[in-house]
Amino acid sequence: MSIKGKAYIAGIYEHPLREGTGKTVPQLHAEVAKGALEDAGLHKNDIDAYYCAGDVPGMGGINQAEYMGLKLRQIDSTETGGSSYVLHVRHAAQAIAAGHCKVALITLAGRPRADAKENYSVRPGGGAPADYGFEAPFRPSIVNMYAMVAKRHMHEFGTTSAQLAWVKVAASHHAQHNPHALLRDVVTVEDVLNSPVVSDPLHRLDCCVMTDGGGAIIMVAPEIAKSLKRPRIRVLGAGEAPKHLNGGKVDLTYSGAIWSGADAFAEAGVKPSDIKYASIYDSFTITVVVTLEDLGFCAKGKGGAFVADGNLISGVGKLPFNTDGGGLCNNHPSDRGGITKVIEAVRQVRGEAHPKVQVPNCNLVLAHGTGGLLGSRMGSATVIMDREDA
């Protein structure tokens, strides 16, 4: 698809400030955003896509999106130095041409002169995000932030630790067939519940492994795919959505998957019950339960019951998941598991998973990635794929 004539620049703003003392970096990003919106005659609630680079503080653009209260369908923090923002114009045009967003915001802001004068530490990533000062003193960690999601889920929906444990049990059943998995022993619900509590209600076996390594994916144009002697795996639909704390209107019971999944299913023209195999990001057992609900595999609050009794085990349950053993048993390279989710989904739809876990007639698969802190400040991405030559 060409972007020629498919996107327009409607608003521009150059900050008049040349020395930023008295203003923070997130504040400067918001000020230029407001200026460009006013130039265009649009409101910030019209924005559905945000593009930024390394000058914005925090995890990609998510902290800044939270600062500005943006509700997004597209986020891109591709970092290519000073050229980033030109590249973002192209990315935004592609997204608009594809119908993935309608109003894209691109920002650049910083205060190197003021930082030098005030002896602020300047580091890649634009310094501390605005939330940092209000959160770091209370010692949030990856595990206790996920644990609070689990605690709230249990409170609202009656989810139990034994139900969460079933996610790990299912992953371990798959990992026993993967010679590369870090943990290959099959575990029981009791094993999980008897492992030490790290941050209640999460036990050590509710947590994913830490591993070195990585993964890669090659994507090609249709004509190249047809020239190769490989199964032609098509991306049918995709969605992405950051989620943040929304100005203090905190609701940890759902994740960004509620939006990224809906977009992916709509684009693919399929529904959750059509999916034969799902790779679900499994940083913790609670991650899987919340994500399955949000993707629509079961109703909100029913995820605990859905994963229980082996329902995620290939050949046993209704929704085989993470047949490589997932992050819980196999691999979570560099503390990021997104790429292994796509890789195992492609193995399944090609029919190249381990025979013990290969899903029969696996012609439609889903892969879902979760980044950051589930429910509170996170990235979410969903991809649905099929096999064209099947």
Next chain:
Amino acid sequence: MSDATTKTAPRSKIRAPRINDESRPFWEATTRGELLVKHCTACGENHYFPRTFCPFCFSDATEWLKCSGRGTIYTYSVTRRGEPYAIAYVTLEEGPTMLTNLIDCDFDRLAVGQAVKVKFVDTGEGSALPFFVPG
């Protein structure tokens, strides 16, 4: 309450916040024992963490609002590695939910929905941390 289950945030673990121009009024207020959120005079919404722009309507007509200091536990978790501590989200009477720690309490008797009130602990660096205690 036994020593094994009753924990407070140890003084040695107090971490002073990183303060900037935008957050300074909030932290200055903590040294007076006041908990502030931001109130938007354009749309009427309160928000936290406080910022110059309202995250709901994007107006910059925001002002500081002094809170009662009372709230309820939205969720919490007791981290058991090393010296135990209880991280929590507390929903304030004024609406916003904030990240904090629960101190001066029996960790085994905490509950979601429990009433709590703010208790400031001086950092010794020109700020006080808004912790919460049952009551």
